[in-house]
Every structure is written in structure tokens, then in C-alpha cells.
Amino acid sequence: MSVMKHVTIKDVARQLNVSISTVSRAFNDKYDIRKDTRERILKVAHEMGYRPNPIARKLIQQKTFNIGVVVPEFVNSYFPEVIIGIQEVLIEKGYQVLVMQSNECYTTELKNIQTLEDNMVDGMIISLSSEKHNNDYYLQMLEKGYPIVFFNRVDEKIPASRVTFDDYKWAYFATEHLIKQGYQRIFHFSGYQHLSLSQNRIKGFRKAMDKFSIPYTKEHIIETGFFIEEGRQVMERLIAENNLPDAIFANNDPTAIGAMKAMKQAGLRIPEDVALVGFSESKLAEVVEPPLTSVSQPTFEIGKTAANLLLKQINADGFAAAETVVLNGTLNIRASSLAPVTQD
Amino acid sequence: MSVMKHVTIKDVARQLNVSISTVSRAFNDKYDIRKDTRERILKVAHEMGYRPNPIARKLIQQKTFNIGVVVPEFVNSYFPEVIIGIQEVLIEKGYQVLVMQSNECYTTELKNIQTLEDNMVDGMIISLSSEKHNNDYYLQMLEKGYPIVFFNRVDEKIPASRVTFDDYKWAYFATEHLIKQGYQRIFHFSGYQHLSLSQNRIKGFRKAMDKFSIPYTKEHIIETGFFIEEGRQVMERLIAENNLPDAIFANNDPTAIGAMKAMKQAGLRIPEDVALVGFSESKLAEVVEPPLTSVSQPTFEIGKTAANLLLKQINADGFAAAETVVLNGTLNIRASSLAPVTQD
DNA sequence: AAAGTTTTCGGAAACGTTTTCGGAAACGTT
């Protein structure tokens, strides 16, 4: 009563006085069925409201046409945008996309992955949580030939396909931009430093500073994190310590904006007192006052290529060589980082 | 080779020299199994890396412990936050949450729902797309006793459980606030007007205007939509037409921020030239300059109650009466709507 | 019209579980 009876393939077969296998053939467009019986079956089946039960199909086919996506969070707009890109290509190929979030927690990340695995997704697209993690499980999966693609938060010790951003290069450009605007005492608000993404941005920062022979110390690179609150706290500390830089290159927009908030609170002007550059362009950058200079990543494109890489692996149906695609960005220069001299 | 063999219940049974049923019993904690054999089985099974195949289990049990969530989009932070609330309660009860987005399109919304249905989710939590929709399919599902809960974007003609926000009341408060600050010529940027959410916000706006005997015409209520771009366009038009209000009550933050952008472009000051109030508080409100007054919704709470309502229906396992929960918000007053007189 | 081919279909096994049913084993009671 409460759960109504689904129309099954048996019902259709009985109704039409044919065998189950024939109905199945009709639905799977097999070669060994007469065209007119096929159409007759499809017609009646549709009238009866029959839809093949994907669970049963999955059980026998060992293929689900589902793919799983695991991201650390989706309150910042970055991951949602990537997911839209992923769906764009996958849905068109008949796949369904199941999204799970790890909440930046390694344990739930692992649990998510196992549930997806248990549900027989044909492959996964993963962005690692910021917590320290152990690679064993991923290595095992890869060894079994399980199709996985990583993006954004990758670990170079995991030999899987991945789509990344040239964090090094664009961190360099972002820093260079500040230097060329005349800033000298530049701090970097970095992400969690065990992530290669953060390491690469630090390297880019360093490279630019070295290139232009600008002196700096370890204290100029401050492990801040990824969220507004974290950026604000670090900035508040700097203000309290009266240890202000000329400019800050923040590892992402939220931390830059957190710094911005702290500065406003303290009556400091941007960029006159401290200039700011963000990273991974979010909607926020354009909306904030002053507008935030930021490196924008092609989120949509990242999602699309990750999906395509995954499809390639799935279709190779064996051990496709791991591939790394590096995508390009742009530096969007806005008021928050303009030259201190030219300010009116 | 490419897909490794999963350890099945048979393997475990053979290994231990017991029957399949016994292994099953061990895993399902049935009463008719001796305690020590149960433990022996669990131990060995775990060592062998056996995990019960949920697909097979679903097939026979007709219960999946999955629930589906369909939202129109997740680039604005509203829906992601709700989803986090949903997951919070559902995961703890052993459910998994599958998220799909309709992209504000009725057709894909329907397709999403059917895929979820085909995948035998035990229930769904839905927020309707903004496109005009036909209720037939939902009515059918409800008639079959399928557990569904709607939130945010609901349709009063669908007699299902829902969790909503008192849009009427809070639209009233938002408008009242502007009036009390001394603004008279107030416009409302509304959402798509076939959604009851939008209608209620309009009603609240009207009620406040009437209550304080402030004259207004139909032209003061402008169907704008939900996104930044839309707000900006409407505002640009008003500026071009030299048809400026004193204040705007926008149906959500993005449209308010769109208006803000257009105003800045045109050199207009907020709130001196036009005051602004948003709705459904997003992260943006605090970050924008000037900070945006906005009604905040308890997104997290909305998700949690929606999930609980759904669980109630699922467990009633029959036809639980539809329930409507209305949650409360707060009006966060910030600089964008302060009295024009007291500005310095 | 007989023989050989090709097309079309039905039967049955398989996918990995849960669950019903019945029976063996263990125990307690007389």
C-alpha cells in the first residue's frame, strides 16, 4: 500500500505474451530482435509506465552509469562551479553525478568514497580535504584500476590523472604585479602548507620576490588557511603587533577579504595603507569594496576536463596512463592593488 | 582485470564453512545466530575485506537508505547551506544524501526526480525550479505515498510537507524598517512572481506600505529575478530613466548587490541617494560596501527540519499527514539602509 | 522440396543479497 508496486519487465512480458528476454532486448536495442516486435514492446511498455529498474541492471551489469564527486565543501562558490562543469559533460553522456562533501575532514572523505564505491559508481572525481591524509586507500584503488581523477587539491604522491592549475606561475604573476606597482614589503597569506596547491603558491611568491631581489624572511609567509575568518584573525594580529606590510598576496579570495574586514575595522585604507591581491577568483572579488585584484581560475573548464579525463579512463577499461592537465587563468587587476603613488 | 573482483558473501561463507544465510545473519545482527559464531564471522569477513554490496541489498529490501535532494542551483550559498543541514541529520541516521541540481529548469528537475526515483531513494527533499511547472507528477507521487518534503520554493497546490520561511512577515519587517528610517518612495525588486515565495514577499511589502499609508503604484514593484545581473540591469534602467526611488527592498541579496553595482557605476551613494535592503542573507551581505541590511534565514535549520520531516514520513511508512513548518529569521541592520538624515 | 543460413525468440543461469521455512542439535524435563 504505502509503496506502490513498480511495473516490472515480467508484467510487460506477460501482457504481450513474449518472454522476458525479448522485452529486455527491445529496451537494450539488441540486434537479435525483429524491428516491429521491438516497437510493439516499447509502445506497450511505455503505456504501462514501465521503466527498467536500474538497481537490478546495475547488479548484473557491474556498471552503474553513476559517477561520484567528492569535494571538501561547497559553501564557497569554487566547487559548485566546478561541479556544474562536471555535470555538463557527464550528463550528456548518460551519466549521473552524485555529489558528496567531506567537510574538510579526512575521515568523512574516506567514508564518502567507500559509500560511493559500494554503490558501484563507475569512477570518481575527488578534491582532497585539507586535513592531513593517508594515501594508502587511494593507492589501492588505483592499483585495482579504479578510475579516479583528482582536481584542485591533489597530492603528487598519488599517481592518478589530475587537472590542476599552475599555481606556481600565477602566484608568481600575482606577486610580480604587486612588485611592479611599487610595493616592497609584501606578505603572503598561505593556505594549509601540506597541500601541494599551497606549496606551489608559496614557491611562486618566493620566485617573484627573488627575481626582483626583494628581501623577505620566513615571517612574511603566514599560514592562514582558506576562510574569511582566518584571514581576518591573521590581519588583526598584524595590526595589533603594528607589523603591517605594504601589500598582501593572499592564497585565496576569502582570506584576502578577511584581511580587508580587519583593516576596515581598524580604519586602514586599501590599497593606500595595505594593497591586496587574492586568488581563485570568486564572485566576492567583484563585489567587495574596493574590488579585489585576483587570479581567476577557469572553474567551469576544470570541471569539464576532469570529467573528460575520467571518461577516457572509464572507456579505456583497463589501465589508462595517468594524465595531468594544467589549465590557465587570468590576473584580473582591480582597485585593491593599484600603485600607491597614483592614488588620489 | 580492470575491475577487480569484490569479495562477496559467498567467499566469506566458503572460507568459514558456513552457509550464506549465516553470514548474512551475522551482518544484520539477527537474533537467531549464536553470539560467538557471529563474532567469528565478522572478524574473518573484515579481514577478507568484505563489505556487503548495497546494490544487491537494495534490490531485495526495497529500501535504499538513500535520499535525494533536488535544488534549482548551488552557486548562491543559500542551497549549499541548507544541504549541509540536511546531511547533518540524515547521515547520522545512516542515510546517504544524493544531490542533484535542476539548473532552474523544469524539465531537468523532472528528469532528476525520475532518476532518483529509479534509484529507489527512500524519499526526496525538493526545492522547485523557477520555471513554470506542472504539478501532475508530484501529485501522483504523493498519491502513491512517496515521501517528499518541499522547502523554499514551494507550491501551495501541492499538499506535501514543507518547511518554509515566513516571507510575508519578514518582507513586512524589511519594508517597515525602511519606512521607519524615513524613506518614502520605496521600490520592491521582486522574484519570479509565479513562485509563492515571491508573492508573499510582495504581500509583505504592500502590507507595510499600506499600514503606514505610503502611496505606491504597480510600477514600484518590479519583477527582477534572483541573480546579480538581473538586479543590475533593472537598476541601470531606472537610472537611465531618471526614475530613482529613495530606497529599494530587494527580494534577495544578489539582486540588491546588482543594484549596488549599477549605482556605483553611476556614482550614486548608498544609502544617501538610494537605500538598500536585501533578503535571505548570504555571505555577500557582510562583505559588500556598504554592508547590506538583510533578512537572514536559518538555512542550516531549514535543512535540518526538512530532513526530520522526511524521516517522520518515511518511518510512518504509510500516509503521514502533511506538515508545514515555518521558521523564523532576523533582520540584520547594516549601513546600506540607515536613515538618510543621520548620515554624515 | 530438401538442405543450408540467417533471423528471431524462449529458457535458464547469473548478479549478491535477505528472508522464510524447516530441520538438526542442544538442552531441560519427566
Place this chain on the structure above:
DNA sequence: AACGTTTCCGAAAACGTTTCCGAAAACTTT
């Protein structure tokens, strides 16, 4: 020692499909 209970377990059916195998039916060819 016979009987009745209770506890524990195995065999087999079921869930709704796909697919392999073989055979009937429909064509060709001679």
C-alpha cells in the same frame, strides 16, 4: 530414555534485470 523446547543453522526462493545457449521459424539456395 523418551519427550518437548529452544537455539541455531542450511536450502532455496526471491528481488528485476541481462546474457548465453540452443532451438524454432523464416528465409535462401540448390
